[in-house]
Amino acid sequence: MKKFAVLFVMALLLPLTACAQEANTKWKEGTHYRVLDEEATDKPVITEFFSFWCPHCFQFEPIVKDIKAKMGDNTTFTKVHVNFMNFTGPEVQDAATKAMVIARAMKQEEAMNTAIFNYIHKQRASITNLKDLRNIFVVNGVDGAEFDKLANSFGVNSMLRKNQKLIDKNRGYIKGVPSFIINGKYQPTFTADMSLEDISDLIVWLSTQK
Numbered sequence: 001m002k003k004f005a006v007l008f009v010m011a012l013l014l015p016l017t018a019c020a021q022e023a024n025t026k027w028k029e030g031t032h033y034r035v036l037d038e039e040a041t042d043k044p045v046i047t048e049f050f051s052f053w054c055p056h057c058f059q060f061e062p063i064v065k066d067i068k069a070k071m072g073d074n075t076t077f078t079k080v081h082v083n084f085m086n087f088t089g090p091e092v093q094d095a096a097t098k099a100m101v102i103a104r105a106m107k108q109e110e111a112m113n114t115a116i117f118n119y120i121h122k123q124r125a126s127i128t129n130l131k132d133l134r135n136i137f138v139v140n141g142v143d144g145a146e147f148d149k150l151a152n153s154f155g156v157n158s159m160l161r162k163n164q165k166l167i168d169k170n171r172g173y174i175k176g177v178p179s180f181i182i183n184g185k186y187q188p189t190f191t192a193d194m195s196l197e198d199i200s201d202l203i204v205w206l207s208t209q210k
Contacts, residue, residue, distance in 0.1 A: 027202055027205055027206075031189070031191065032188065032189060032190075032191065032194075032202055033182075033186050033187060033188045033189055033202070033206055034186075034187050034189060035185060035186060036173060036181070036184075036185045036186065036187055038184050038185045039184060039185070040183050040184050040185045040210060041183050041184040041185075043074060043075075043076065044071075044072060044074060044075040044076070044182075044183055044207040044208065045075070045076045045077075045078060045182070045183055045184065045207075046067065046071060046075060046076070046077045046078070046180065046182055046203060046204075046207050047078045047079075047080055047166065047170075047180065047181045047182070048064065048077070048078070048079050048080065048178055048179075048180055049080045049082050049166075049167070049170070049174050049177050049178065049179045049180070049181070050079060050080070050081060050082065050177050050178045050179075051081065051082050051085045051087060051093065051177050052081065052096050052113075052116050052117060052120055052127075053085060053087030053088055053093075053120060054085065054087065054177050054178070055121060056177070056178060057117075057177055057178045058117050058120075058121045060178045061114070061117065062196075063196055063199055063200050064077075066196075066197070066200040067200045067203050067204060070200060070201070070204045071204050071207055072204075072207065072208070075207050078166075079100065079109070079113070080163055080166045080167060081093070081096055081097040081100050081163065082167055082174070082177060083097060083164075083167070084167075084171075085177065088127075091129075092127060092128060092129065095127075095129055095130040095133060096116065096127065096133060097160060097163055098130060098133075098151060098156065098160060099112070099116065099130065099133035099134075099136075099137070100112070100113060100116075101156050101159040101160055101163065102137075102147060102150045102151060102156055103137070104159060105150050105153070105155055105156055105159070106142065106146070106150065108142070111140065112136075112137060112140065112142070115136050115137075115139075115140045116133065116136060119136050130151070134147050134148075134151075173187055180203055182203060182206040182207050182209075183206070183207060183209065183210075186206040186209060188202050188203055188206060190202075
């Protein structure tokens with residue numbers, strides 16, 4: 001009787017095991033992601049390389065929001081603004097990067113990123129220098145004097161160097177934006193049959209891989 005009970009429980013668990021294996025193999029290396037020849041980060045990190053001028057990056061923002069909602073509490077999400085796209089000149093792109101890290105220092109990164117995206121893609125307005133970006137901040141309630149102070153601060157310059165360091169390190173992997181590097185060694189590749197939810201699920205799943 002005891003042996004029968006054990007066999008019965010095992011029979012019940014088999015479908016669950018099969019489901020777990022199926023979930024683990026949903027994302028396949030070479031199809032949905034590739035493993036980079038890089039050392040993994042100590043902690044989970046999702047890094048998005050993007051440009052404020054890129055329409056796909058603008059359209060990707062709701063997916064970014066979904067990723068942040070799903071990712072683990074110990075996972076860090078970092079945006080890296082690139083300066084090598086052809087949308088505008090590198091000096092203007094660098095100015096936008098500085099504006100992004102100023103907003104990060106103010107703890108207003110998401111709000112100000114949205115404001116910059118909207119200025120470019122909804123208002124169809126032009127950005128030519130850091131002064132234009134400063135005006136976007138001021139219109140959205142940021143004190144201009146605080147912006148100026150942070151623009152020349154050690155902390156902001158340190159974050160700018162870190163942003164550029166991440167670009168330089170991963171430049172060979174980034175052919176376009178938006179692009180993601182997960183935990184320093186995984187790069188998702190999105191197939192045509194993937195839904196928006198699939199994309200966010202893949203990125204979050206990769207953040208759990210060592």
